Amino acid sequence: MTTNESNLILVVTRTFQTDPESLFDAWTRPELMKQWFHGLGAWTTPLAEADLRVGGAWRVDMKKPDGKVYAHFGKYKVIERPVKLAFTWHPYADESYETMVTLRFKGLSNGTTELTLTHEGFRTDQHKAEHNGGWNSCLDSLMQFAGTKS
Numbered sequence: 001m002t003t004n005e006s007n008l009i010l011v012v013t014r015t016f017q018t019d020p021e022s023l024f025d026a027w028t029r030p031e032l033m034k035q036w037f038h039g040l041g042a043w044t045t046p047l048a049e050a051d052l053r054v055g056g057a058w059r060v061d062m063k064k065p066d067g068k069v070y071a072h073f074g075k076y077k078v079i080e081r082p083v084k085l086a087f088t089w090h091p092y093a094d095e096s097y098e099t100m101v102t103l104r105f106k107g108l109s110n111g112t113t114e115l116t117l118t119h120e121g122f123r124t125d126q127h128k129a130e131h132n133g134g135w136n137s138c139l140d141s142l143m144q145f146a147g148t149k150s
Contacts, residue, residue, distance in 0.1 A: 008122035020082035036145035039137035
């Protein structure tokens, strides 16, 4: 990961009414990623790719209702199904701006899964805030996909 002076970190935690394996699959199987990996509302995911191996590339294109497409991509760094997934993320589709996303999946005794998303390496508070909004909207979409409530 490219380091920077700020290295601002965002952490978001949610509980899903599903098992860790199913939640992990939602993040790593393109046919599932296309169903939720976008903001809520009329957003869509016309493209999702995942070469699920350390060093393998992933890509998700999110499309706004007005037709504008936002490309997101990176490489897998850690794959420990179903407990941990880590990958690089290039904010604003800028290949020179590399951050790291780490997902931790914790199965709970009641059949739910606690997901902790840690996104580190932001250069500015504005970038962190924008991604906080984006991640929360995506996780809201994932909650709907998984048939759960916040």
